Structure formats: C-alpha cells, structure tokens
Amino acid sequence: MTGIMRDVRLAFRQLVRYPGFSVVAILTLAVGIGANATIFSLVDAILLRQLPYPNAERLVALYEVNPKGEHNVIGPANFADWRQQSRSFEAMAVGIERPLNFSGAGEPREVRAGLVSSEFFGVLGVQPAKGRFFSVGDDRENREVVLSHGFWQRQMGGDPAAIGKTLRLNDNPYTVVGILPASFQLPGSNAEVWDKFHLVPGDRKNYGRFLSGYARLRPGVSVEAARADLSGIAKRLAVAYPEYGAKWDATVVPLREALLGDLRLPVMLLWSAVGILLLIVCANLANLLLARASGRIPEMAVRLSLGASRRQLVQQLLIESLVLATLGGGLGLCFAFWGADLLAAHTSAAAELKMNGALHIGLSVVLFTLAISLVTALLFGIIPAWSTSAMASQGVLRSAGRGASQDRRRSRLQSGLIMAEVSMAVVLLAGAGLMARSFWELYRVDPGFRAEQAMAMRMALTSNKFLDPTGQYLMRARLVGFGDQVLERLKARPEIQAAGIINSIPIGGPRSYTSIVIVGKPTPELGNEPAAEVRTIAGDYFHAMGIPILKGRSFDSRDEAKSQRTFVIDEELANQDYPNENPIGRHITIDWGDILDGEIIGVVGSVRQSGLKTPPLPTIYWWNAQMPTTRIDVVVRSSASPERVANILQSAVRAEDPDQPIAEIRPVESILAKDVARPRLMLLVLVFFAGAALLLAAIGLYGVISYSVTRRTREIGVRIALGATPQAVERLVVGQGMRLALWGLAAGLLAMLLGGRLLNGLVYGVRPWDPISLVSAAVFLGGVAFLASWIPARRAVRTDATTALRQE
C-alpha cells in the first residue's frame, strides 16, 4: 500500500511537471468518458433497467394481431372474453388515452386522461400515495378520478385534503379518489389524470378495436405459454365471430419491450458510437505515452539498476495512467451532466428518451463512469507500460543501429494504434454520413400536403353543451355548428386564405383504420377485406392543407346532414381498388356500427398519415356534417406570422365559446419536424462523435508522424546529403502517414461493409452500404490524414542537414 501511495504521489508530480501533456490527456479522456456516461444513462434506462414496477418482468402487453400479422389494439368484447377464458394471468386491464377538458379553476384547458379498467393499477402493482384506486371489478361509470402527482401539485397546489374533492372534467363533476406517487410513470403516456373505462362487453361491431391491453403473468407462467394460451382463445373467437375476427390472432409481448422496444436499436447505435470514440481516445493516449516512453527509459533503467522489479515499473506506469483516467473520468462526469441536459432539451425526441429515468445522471451512471475509467486506464496504459519497462530492462545502447530495434518495435506499435484509430474514425464518419443521407432522404419525402404557412389548432368538443338534455347523447347539430361557426369567423379574416377541420391531422394525430367494402366488386374472403384510414373533415380542409383535388370535387353545400352520404377518397385507395377506372359515382360501404354507404364524389392526393417513413395508406374522407367528430384540428393557411395566426384562431374560438379549452396551436411544419426529430437527433449526435473521432485520429496521426520526423532527423539529414530533393523528403514523410491512413481506411470500410446491415432499421431511403457515404467518409478522412502528415513533412523539409548529421 505504501508503494501504491508513493506511485500515486509520483504520478501527480508527473502531471504537474508536464502540464501540456496532462491537460491534453485529461481533456481527451473527459470527452470520451463523458460521452459514454451520457449515453449509458440511456442504455441503462432502455436496455438494462426494468420498468419501475414491482416484479416488472412479469408484466406483459396484450395485442390483437390482424390478418397482415401486425400488432393491433384490442376490441373490448374480445378483451372481456380473454379475461374470462385465460388461465395465464393474475390480472388483466385495458386502457386508452383521450383528451378531457378541465375547467373550473383558471383558464380551461385540455388534459390528457388515461381511461383505464378497474384492475389497471393492480396489474402494475402500484400503490396510491394518497387515497385509493378504482375498486377492482367495478366497471361502472361512476365519475371517479385518480390524479398524477404533477397534476395534484399544479392544479390543486398539493392540497393535502384533495381526496374527496370535486373536479370538472368535460363539464362533469369527478370525485378525486386517489393520488399517484411522484415516482409513478407509464412510459409513452402523458396522462395527468386517470378515469375509469366503462367496459361494456357486447356487440363487437359497435366498438371496434381501440384499447391497449396490460396483464401480469401468473407465477410460473412464461411469456410463451401465455402467448399460446391467448392465441388459442383468439382463434376460437375468430371461428365464433367470423365477420369480426376471421384470421385475427392475439399475442403477448413483455411490457418493457412493448414500451421501449423501438428505442433499442437507436440506443445500441449510440452506445456503439461512443464505445468506438472511447477506443480512439485510448489509442491516442497510448500513442502519446509511447512517444514519451523514450524519455523515461533512462529513469526506468536507473530504477532497475537500483533493484526495482519489472512488475514494479509496470505498476508505477499503470498508476500514472489510472490517475490520468480518474481525473479524466471525473471531468467526464461533469460533461455527462451537461450532455444529458443538452440531449434532454432537444425537441420532442428527448421526450421518449426520457422514459424510465433516462438522461438522469444517477448512481448507476456514476458507478459506470468509475468502472470505465479503470478499464480505460488499463486499455491505454498497459501497452506503453509494458513496452517501456521492456526497453528499460534490455537497456538502450548508444551505438548506431543497436537502438534501432527498440525504436522499430515502438514505431510498429504506434503505427498499429494509428491504423486502428483511423479505421474506427472511418466507421463513425461513414455512419454519420449514412445518417445524414438517410435524414436527407426522409426530409425530401413529400408528405402529400404543404406544411409551410399552415397552422393547426387542436380541441376536444367534449363539454356538456354538446350533449342532449339527458346528458347521454351527442347533439350532432351542435358539434357541426360549432365547427362551422368557427370556420366562418376564420374565413372572414383577410389574413386567412383557407380554413378547414379534420379529426386527426396527418402524422400528428391518432390512426383510425377500418375494413371497407367496394360495392360492385367481388366480396373478398373474410379476413382479406380491403381497409382504409377514415378521416372526418369540414370546411376547406384540402385547400388549407394544400392537398390537391385530382378528380371530381370536394365536399360542399350539397353534402348536408340529411343528404346522400358522400365520400372523398385518396389516390392510394383509387389506385388500389379502382385501377384503370374512374371511381367517381361508385360506392363504398363502411361498417361503423351502422352500415354506412357513401358515394365517391372526389379523389384527392395521398397523404402520409402515419409518418414520413410510412407510405401513404388508403384513406376515405367523410363530411363532418354527416359524421361529426368531437376531436378536431382546425387548420388554416395564412401568410401572416404564426403569432398573428394563433391570435386569430384563439379569438375565433373564444367568440363562440369562451370556456372551450384549446389543447394546442402549432405550425403544421412543427408536426413534420417532430416526425423527423429522432433521426435528426441521431444525426446530430453521430456527427458530433464522428467529428470528435476525426479530430482525435488526425491529432494522433500528426503526433505519430511528427514524432517520426524527430526520430528520423539524422536519417533525413543523410537522405538530403545523398541528394534527396525537398519534394522527395516531403513524399517520404507524407507517404508514411498516408500508408498508415490507407490501411486504416481499408479496415474501416471493410468493417462497414460487413456490419452495415445492423443499421437496416435506422436508415431510410439508403442502403447501409451506400457508396456515396462510404466514399465521402474515405475521401474526407484521407484529406485530413494528408494534412496531418503534410505539416510535419514541411518541418522535415526544413531539416538542416549539417546540424542533423552532427546529432548524437
């Protein structure tokens, strides 16, 4: 222990004696370790840590599986049968999120509400912080609400007597029965309050499928067994109710995978990138230490002659590396706090990255940082320590040529490290290039509408004024009238070029997908029915969104509530179901509880409803007057400033109803931006890492070549004496650097070619072996390598041969 403390003291003395080297080394380590610590907070939350519930590994998500094999939300009737027939689960629950209007305290606003069946909190194993949850088994609609901790703090001031108090949600009184603990989170959910879902099993067709399912496995039951159980029930239901469920199945997925699964690949990519960056840092530092080694050999030789063992020399040198790495790690942890804040502040992509406590620098990250500092110290310290002690133990002879063998060995080590650095830098550069190309391809995708100069205002028309006197049924005329009045006020404004309404704005809104019947075409077999997205619109929606009308017409005054029902379809549906024929005048039938038959009056351009990456889905638009909706996005087109347009939108709503909450007003461009937020974030992070890797590799290469020029000063003097021109000397030095770089390039490109398919799920519109990305990375890095070699080459050219030849 005394020896170790002495070595630690000596290590600090070395740091102070060579401040330039120490600062460079510590900063370099801090960047590498800090980046790893930041990303580890994501890795821990997404890949390693369980969900924050008791025995979370027993929690599963339930899905129906449609005839295409895709996971689908659940129908309440099917869920009721699963709950009755399954033997695999301790508890099962369903839920859906919906907007509710909160009023009675300040400005009315929309709140996100989780509508859940009574067992929901029991499935998760959560205990209330105050009060209770819904009574299990009681699925009556009895207007009870559970509050999130945040809502209780914000809207009720943390009132300790909140339990039993009344809130108004959708103009209805709700009794607060419980408050969730502050630590409660459901990844992917923004719910602030929790309402009870009124589960009414019965006619399957009336309800469709719209619920998320959750369950807790019975002890001893595996996920696979539960999956088989549920699938068996689903198949029996498909036989019993063929019109509803032919070729449908059901499945069970671990809840962690269901909630966080699609983040796995991006997080793995980021972790790989920072891992590569850290390896480059280690290689750079190892090279620096190797370069310094020749200066330490006399010291080491003296220590040996005084009785030190080789093990003691290696220990001393490793402790110096450890001190460097610890200081670098400490600074890196500070960088990690900053890095996590930076990531957390970056657009909505961070919202999902903050799931499960990600981007939080806690104990696990600190321990990880400590561990990685130790590993880093070993990685960059062991080769120089072993090499230096070996050279010292062999002694260094002064006679010409005999020291050359040690120099050659060290030189080979350094060259190997540089080639490894360059190869890893190429991988990061090529990866960043791929993401850039992918992002560009995504950015260029035509969404089908014109987002510029369009604003959208989201509202939920759920207050009591839209219900009949019994309070049970929606007054369609009032719903339609409210929307129409708002649109009339907007159209009267000279700043507004067009105004319309849709129930689910493209990309930003939920999907609504149903099977359809093309009248006049052969009836497909059950389970193979064509399907389409269904959207409700009003006003001049297509013009407001810049969606072209390709055939026929849009809705107008001819399409009233009592008129023949009319549909407008999109080009995708027209091409799918009416190839080579004019669909205008044809009929489509939709089973929407009631059988709805509509005549096609127009065809519009297709829109990417589900995101830029997903091709357009066949879509049917129907008229709000004929099928009113409570959830609306008012869309306007205007060249006025967004602030002005927002004021106009708010004024139009306030003029109709001052108590109508407005959920959100945002530019339509922001909806597109949100869709590309994650690839943009990935790109920015990768570009940063690739830039850091390139800089480190360039510095490393410059250092090695520069050191080589110094070491070869006499040789260069000899070459000049023998007639080497300045150009020949330059070619010699640059050639050495470029050879190292080219070998590294080749290795890196090979690695990308072999491992590129791992990026398949992350890139869009480009292949992982995209030649433009690979060649660009190679050319760029080759250019940087040339510069890093050329600078010391210029120094070599200026060698004074006379002085060089006199050197010992």
Added chain:
Amino acid sequence: MQTRSDASLIRLEGIRKVYTTDEVETHALSGIHLDLRSGEYVCIAGPSGCGKTTLLSIIGLLDSATEGAYFLKDKPVTALDAADRARLRNREIGFIFQAFNLIGDLTVFENVELPLTYRGIVTGERRQRVESALERVGMGHRMRHYPSQLSGGQQQRVAVARAIAGSPSILLADEPTGNLDSRNGEGVMQLLGELHRGGTTICMVTHDPRYAPYAERTVHMFDGQIVRDDVGAPMGAEVEVH
C-alpha cells in the same frame, strides 16, 4: 597509379561563413581560397573547432557560404536553389561520415541503393551498380543484412560503397575512422587509398595524425582560415600562420 589532372574540379574563392545567434557572430570560415583538382587526395587538417567540418559542408553543398564564390567543374553553384543543389550533390558528391549514418530500417543493399533511387536510375542498372560497389568494398556477401547486424568497420565499408555507387566526381570523408578501432580504421583508409589509386578524387577531414599521410596534399586550417597548403606534408609539422 596517380591520375591527378590539372582540371579544377572544385574551386572556392573568398569563402566566408558567419553563424549568427542571438547576440553572437561566429566567424567559422574567413577568406577561404581552395582549388581541388580531379584525381587529388586532399586531407584537411586542423585542431578541433578550426572550421574543417564547416568547410566540408560547404564543399559538399550541404551548407551555403555567407560570402564568396563556389565553382564545380567551372560552373558557379552559389545561386542554385535547394532542389538543384540536392540534384548536384546526388550526382557529383559522395559522403562518408564519422558515424556511418546508415539507415537502420534499410538493408545493406537498400542503403547503398538509396542515392541511386533519387537519381531515377532504372532498377536493373541500380542493382548492377550496388552489387559492384559492395564487391569493391568487400561487402557483397552481406547485401541482405541490416546495419545493426554489422560491426563498425563493416558499416563504414557499406557507407563507402554508398558513397561510390553513383560514381561521384569527389568523395568527401568527414573523420571516416573517428568511430573505429585502429584495425578497422586502417582497413577503411586502405580502402580509400585503393579508390584513389583507381582515380577517385577524395577530400578527407581528419585530426588523426596516423591517417593524414594517406593523402597526397594536406590543407592546414586554424581559426577558420587556411594557414598552409602542403603537398605531402605530414600532420604535426610546424604550422605557419599567415
């Protein structure tokens, strides 16, 4: 067989060399006039610090004079740029250094071949010249060895082979026996003697009195000046200071 001719190979006129550092001017050479003729074997002698090596560097186009004129085969070289000087040095001058200065990463063959590669000679002819030079110095059997595998005397022989492989007009030897024992030193001097008898012009710097008599002409220097220029005068004789 002496093949000295009256043709001037290298002529220096009024050469001065001044080194200037922060506050100090060092006059390394003052008013040097020297004429080296083809086929001569000249020894430049003098005490340590008298300017012998500086003079050799200027003769070898490794350094430039502060003042004065330099003619190589009657052509002025003073105004040449670095690249031209390098080409001239490659063709006309062969160097032999005290510390051998072989390049450790290259084999014996590659070391001797090095000046020929700068001249752009084709591979076949290079091979011939290298083998011939190594045979001439008695090192033809060590072509694939590295310098670290040779003794000091063998390394210096290889250095001589490198110097003569390109058939230069003159060999410049700076203390060629300085790092050798007496036996190997004698061996190298015998070799230089053989080369001179074969027609090679040699200019050697040495302060070892045992080897000065190998030269047929001794130029004595003192404090940066040539104080005596004797044909056949041994070292240790009285020096006249002008």
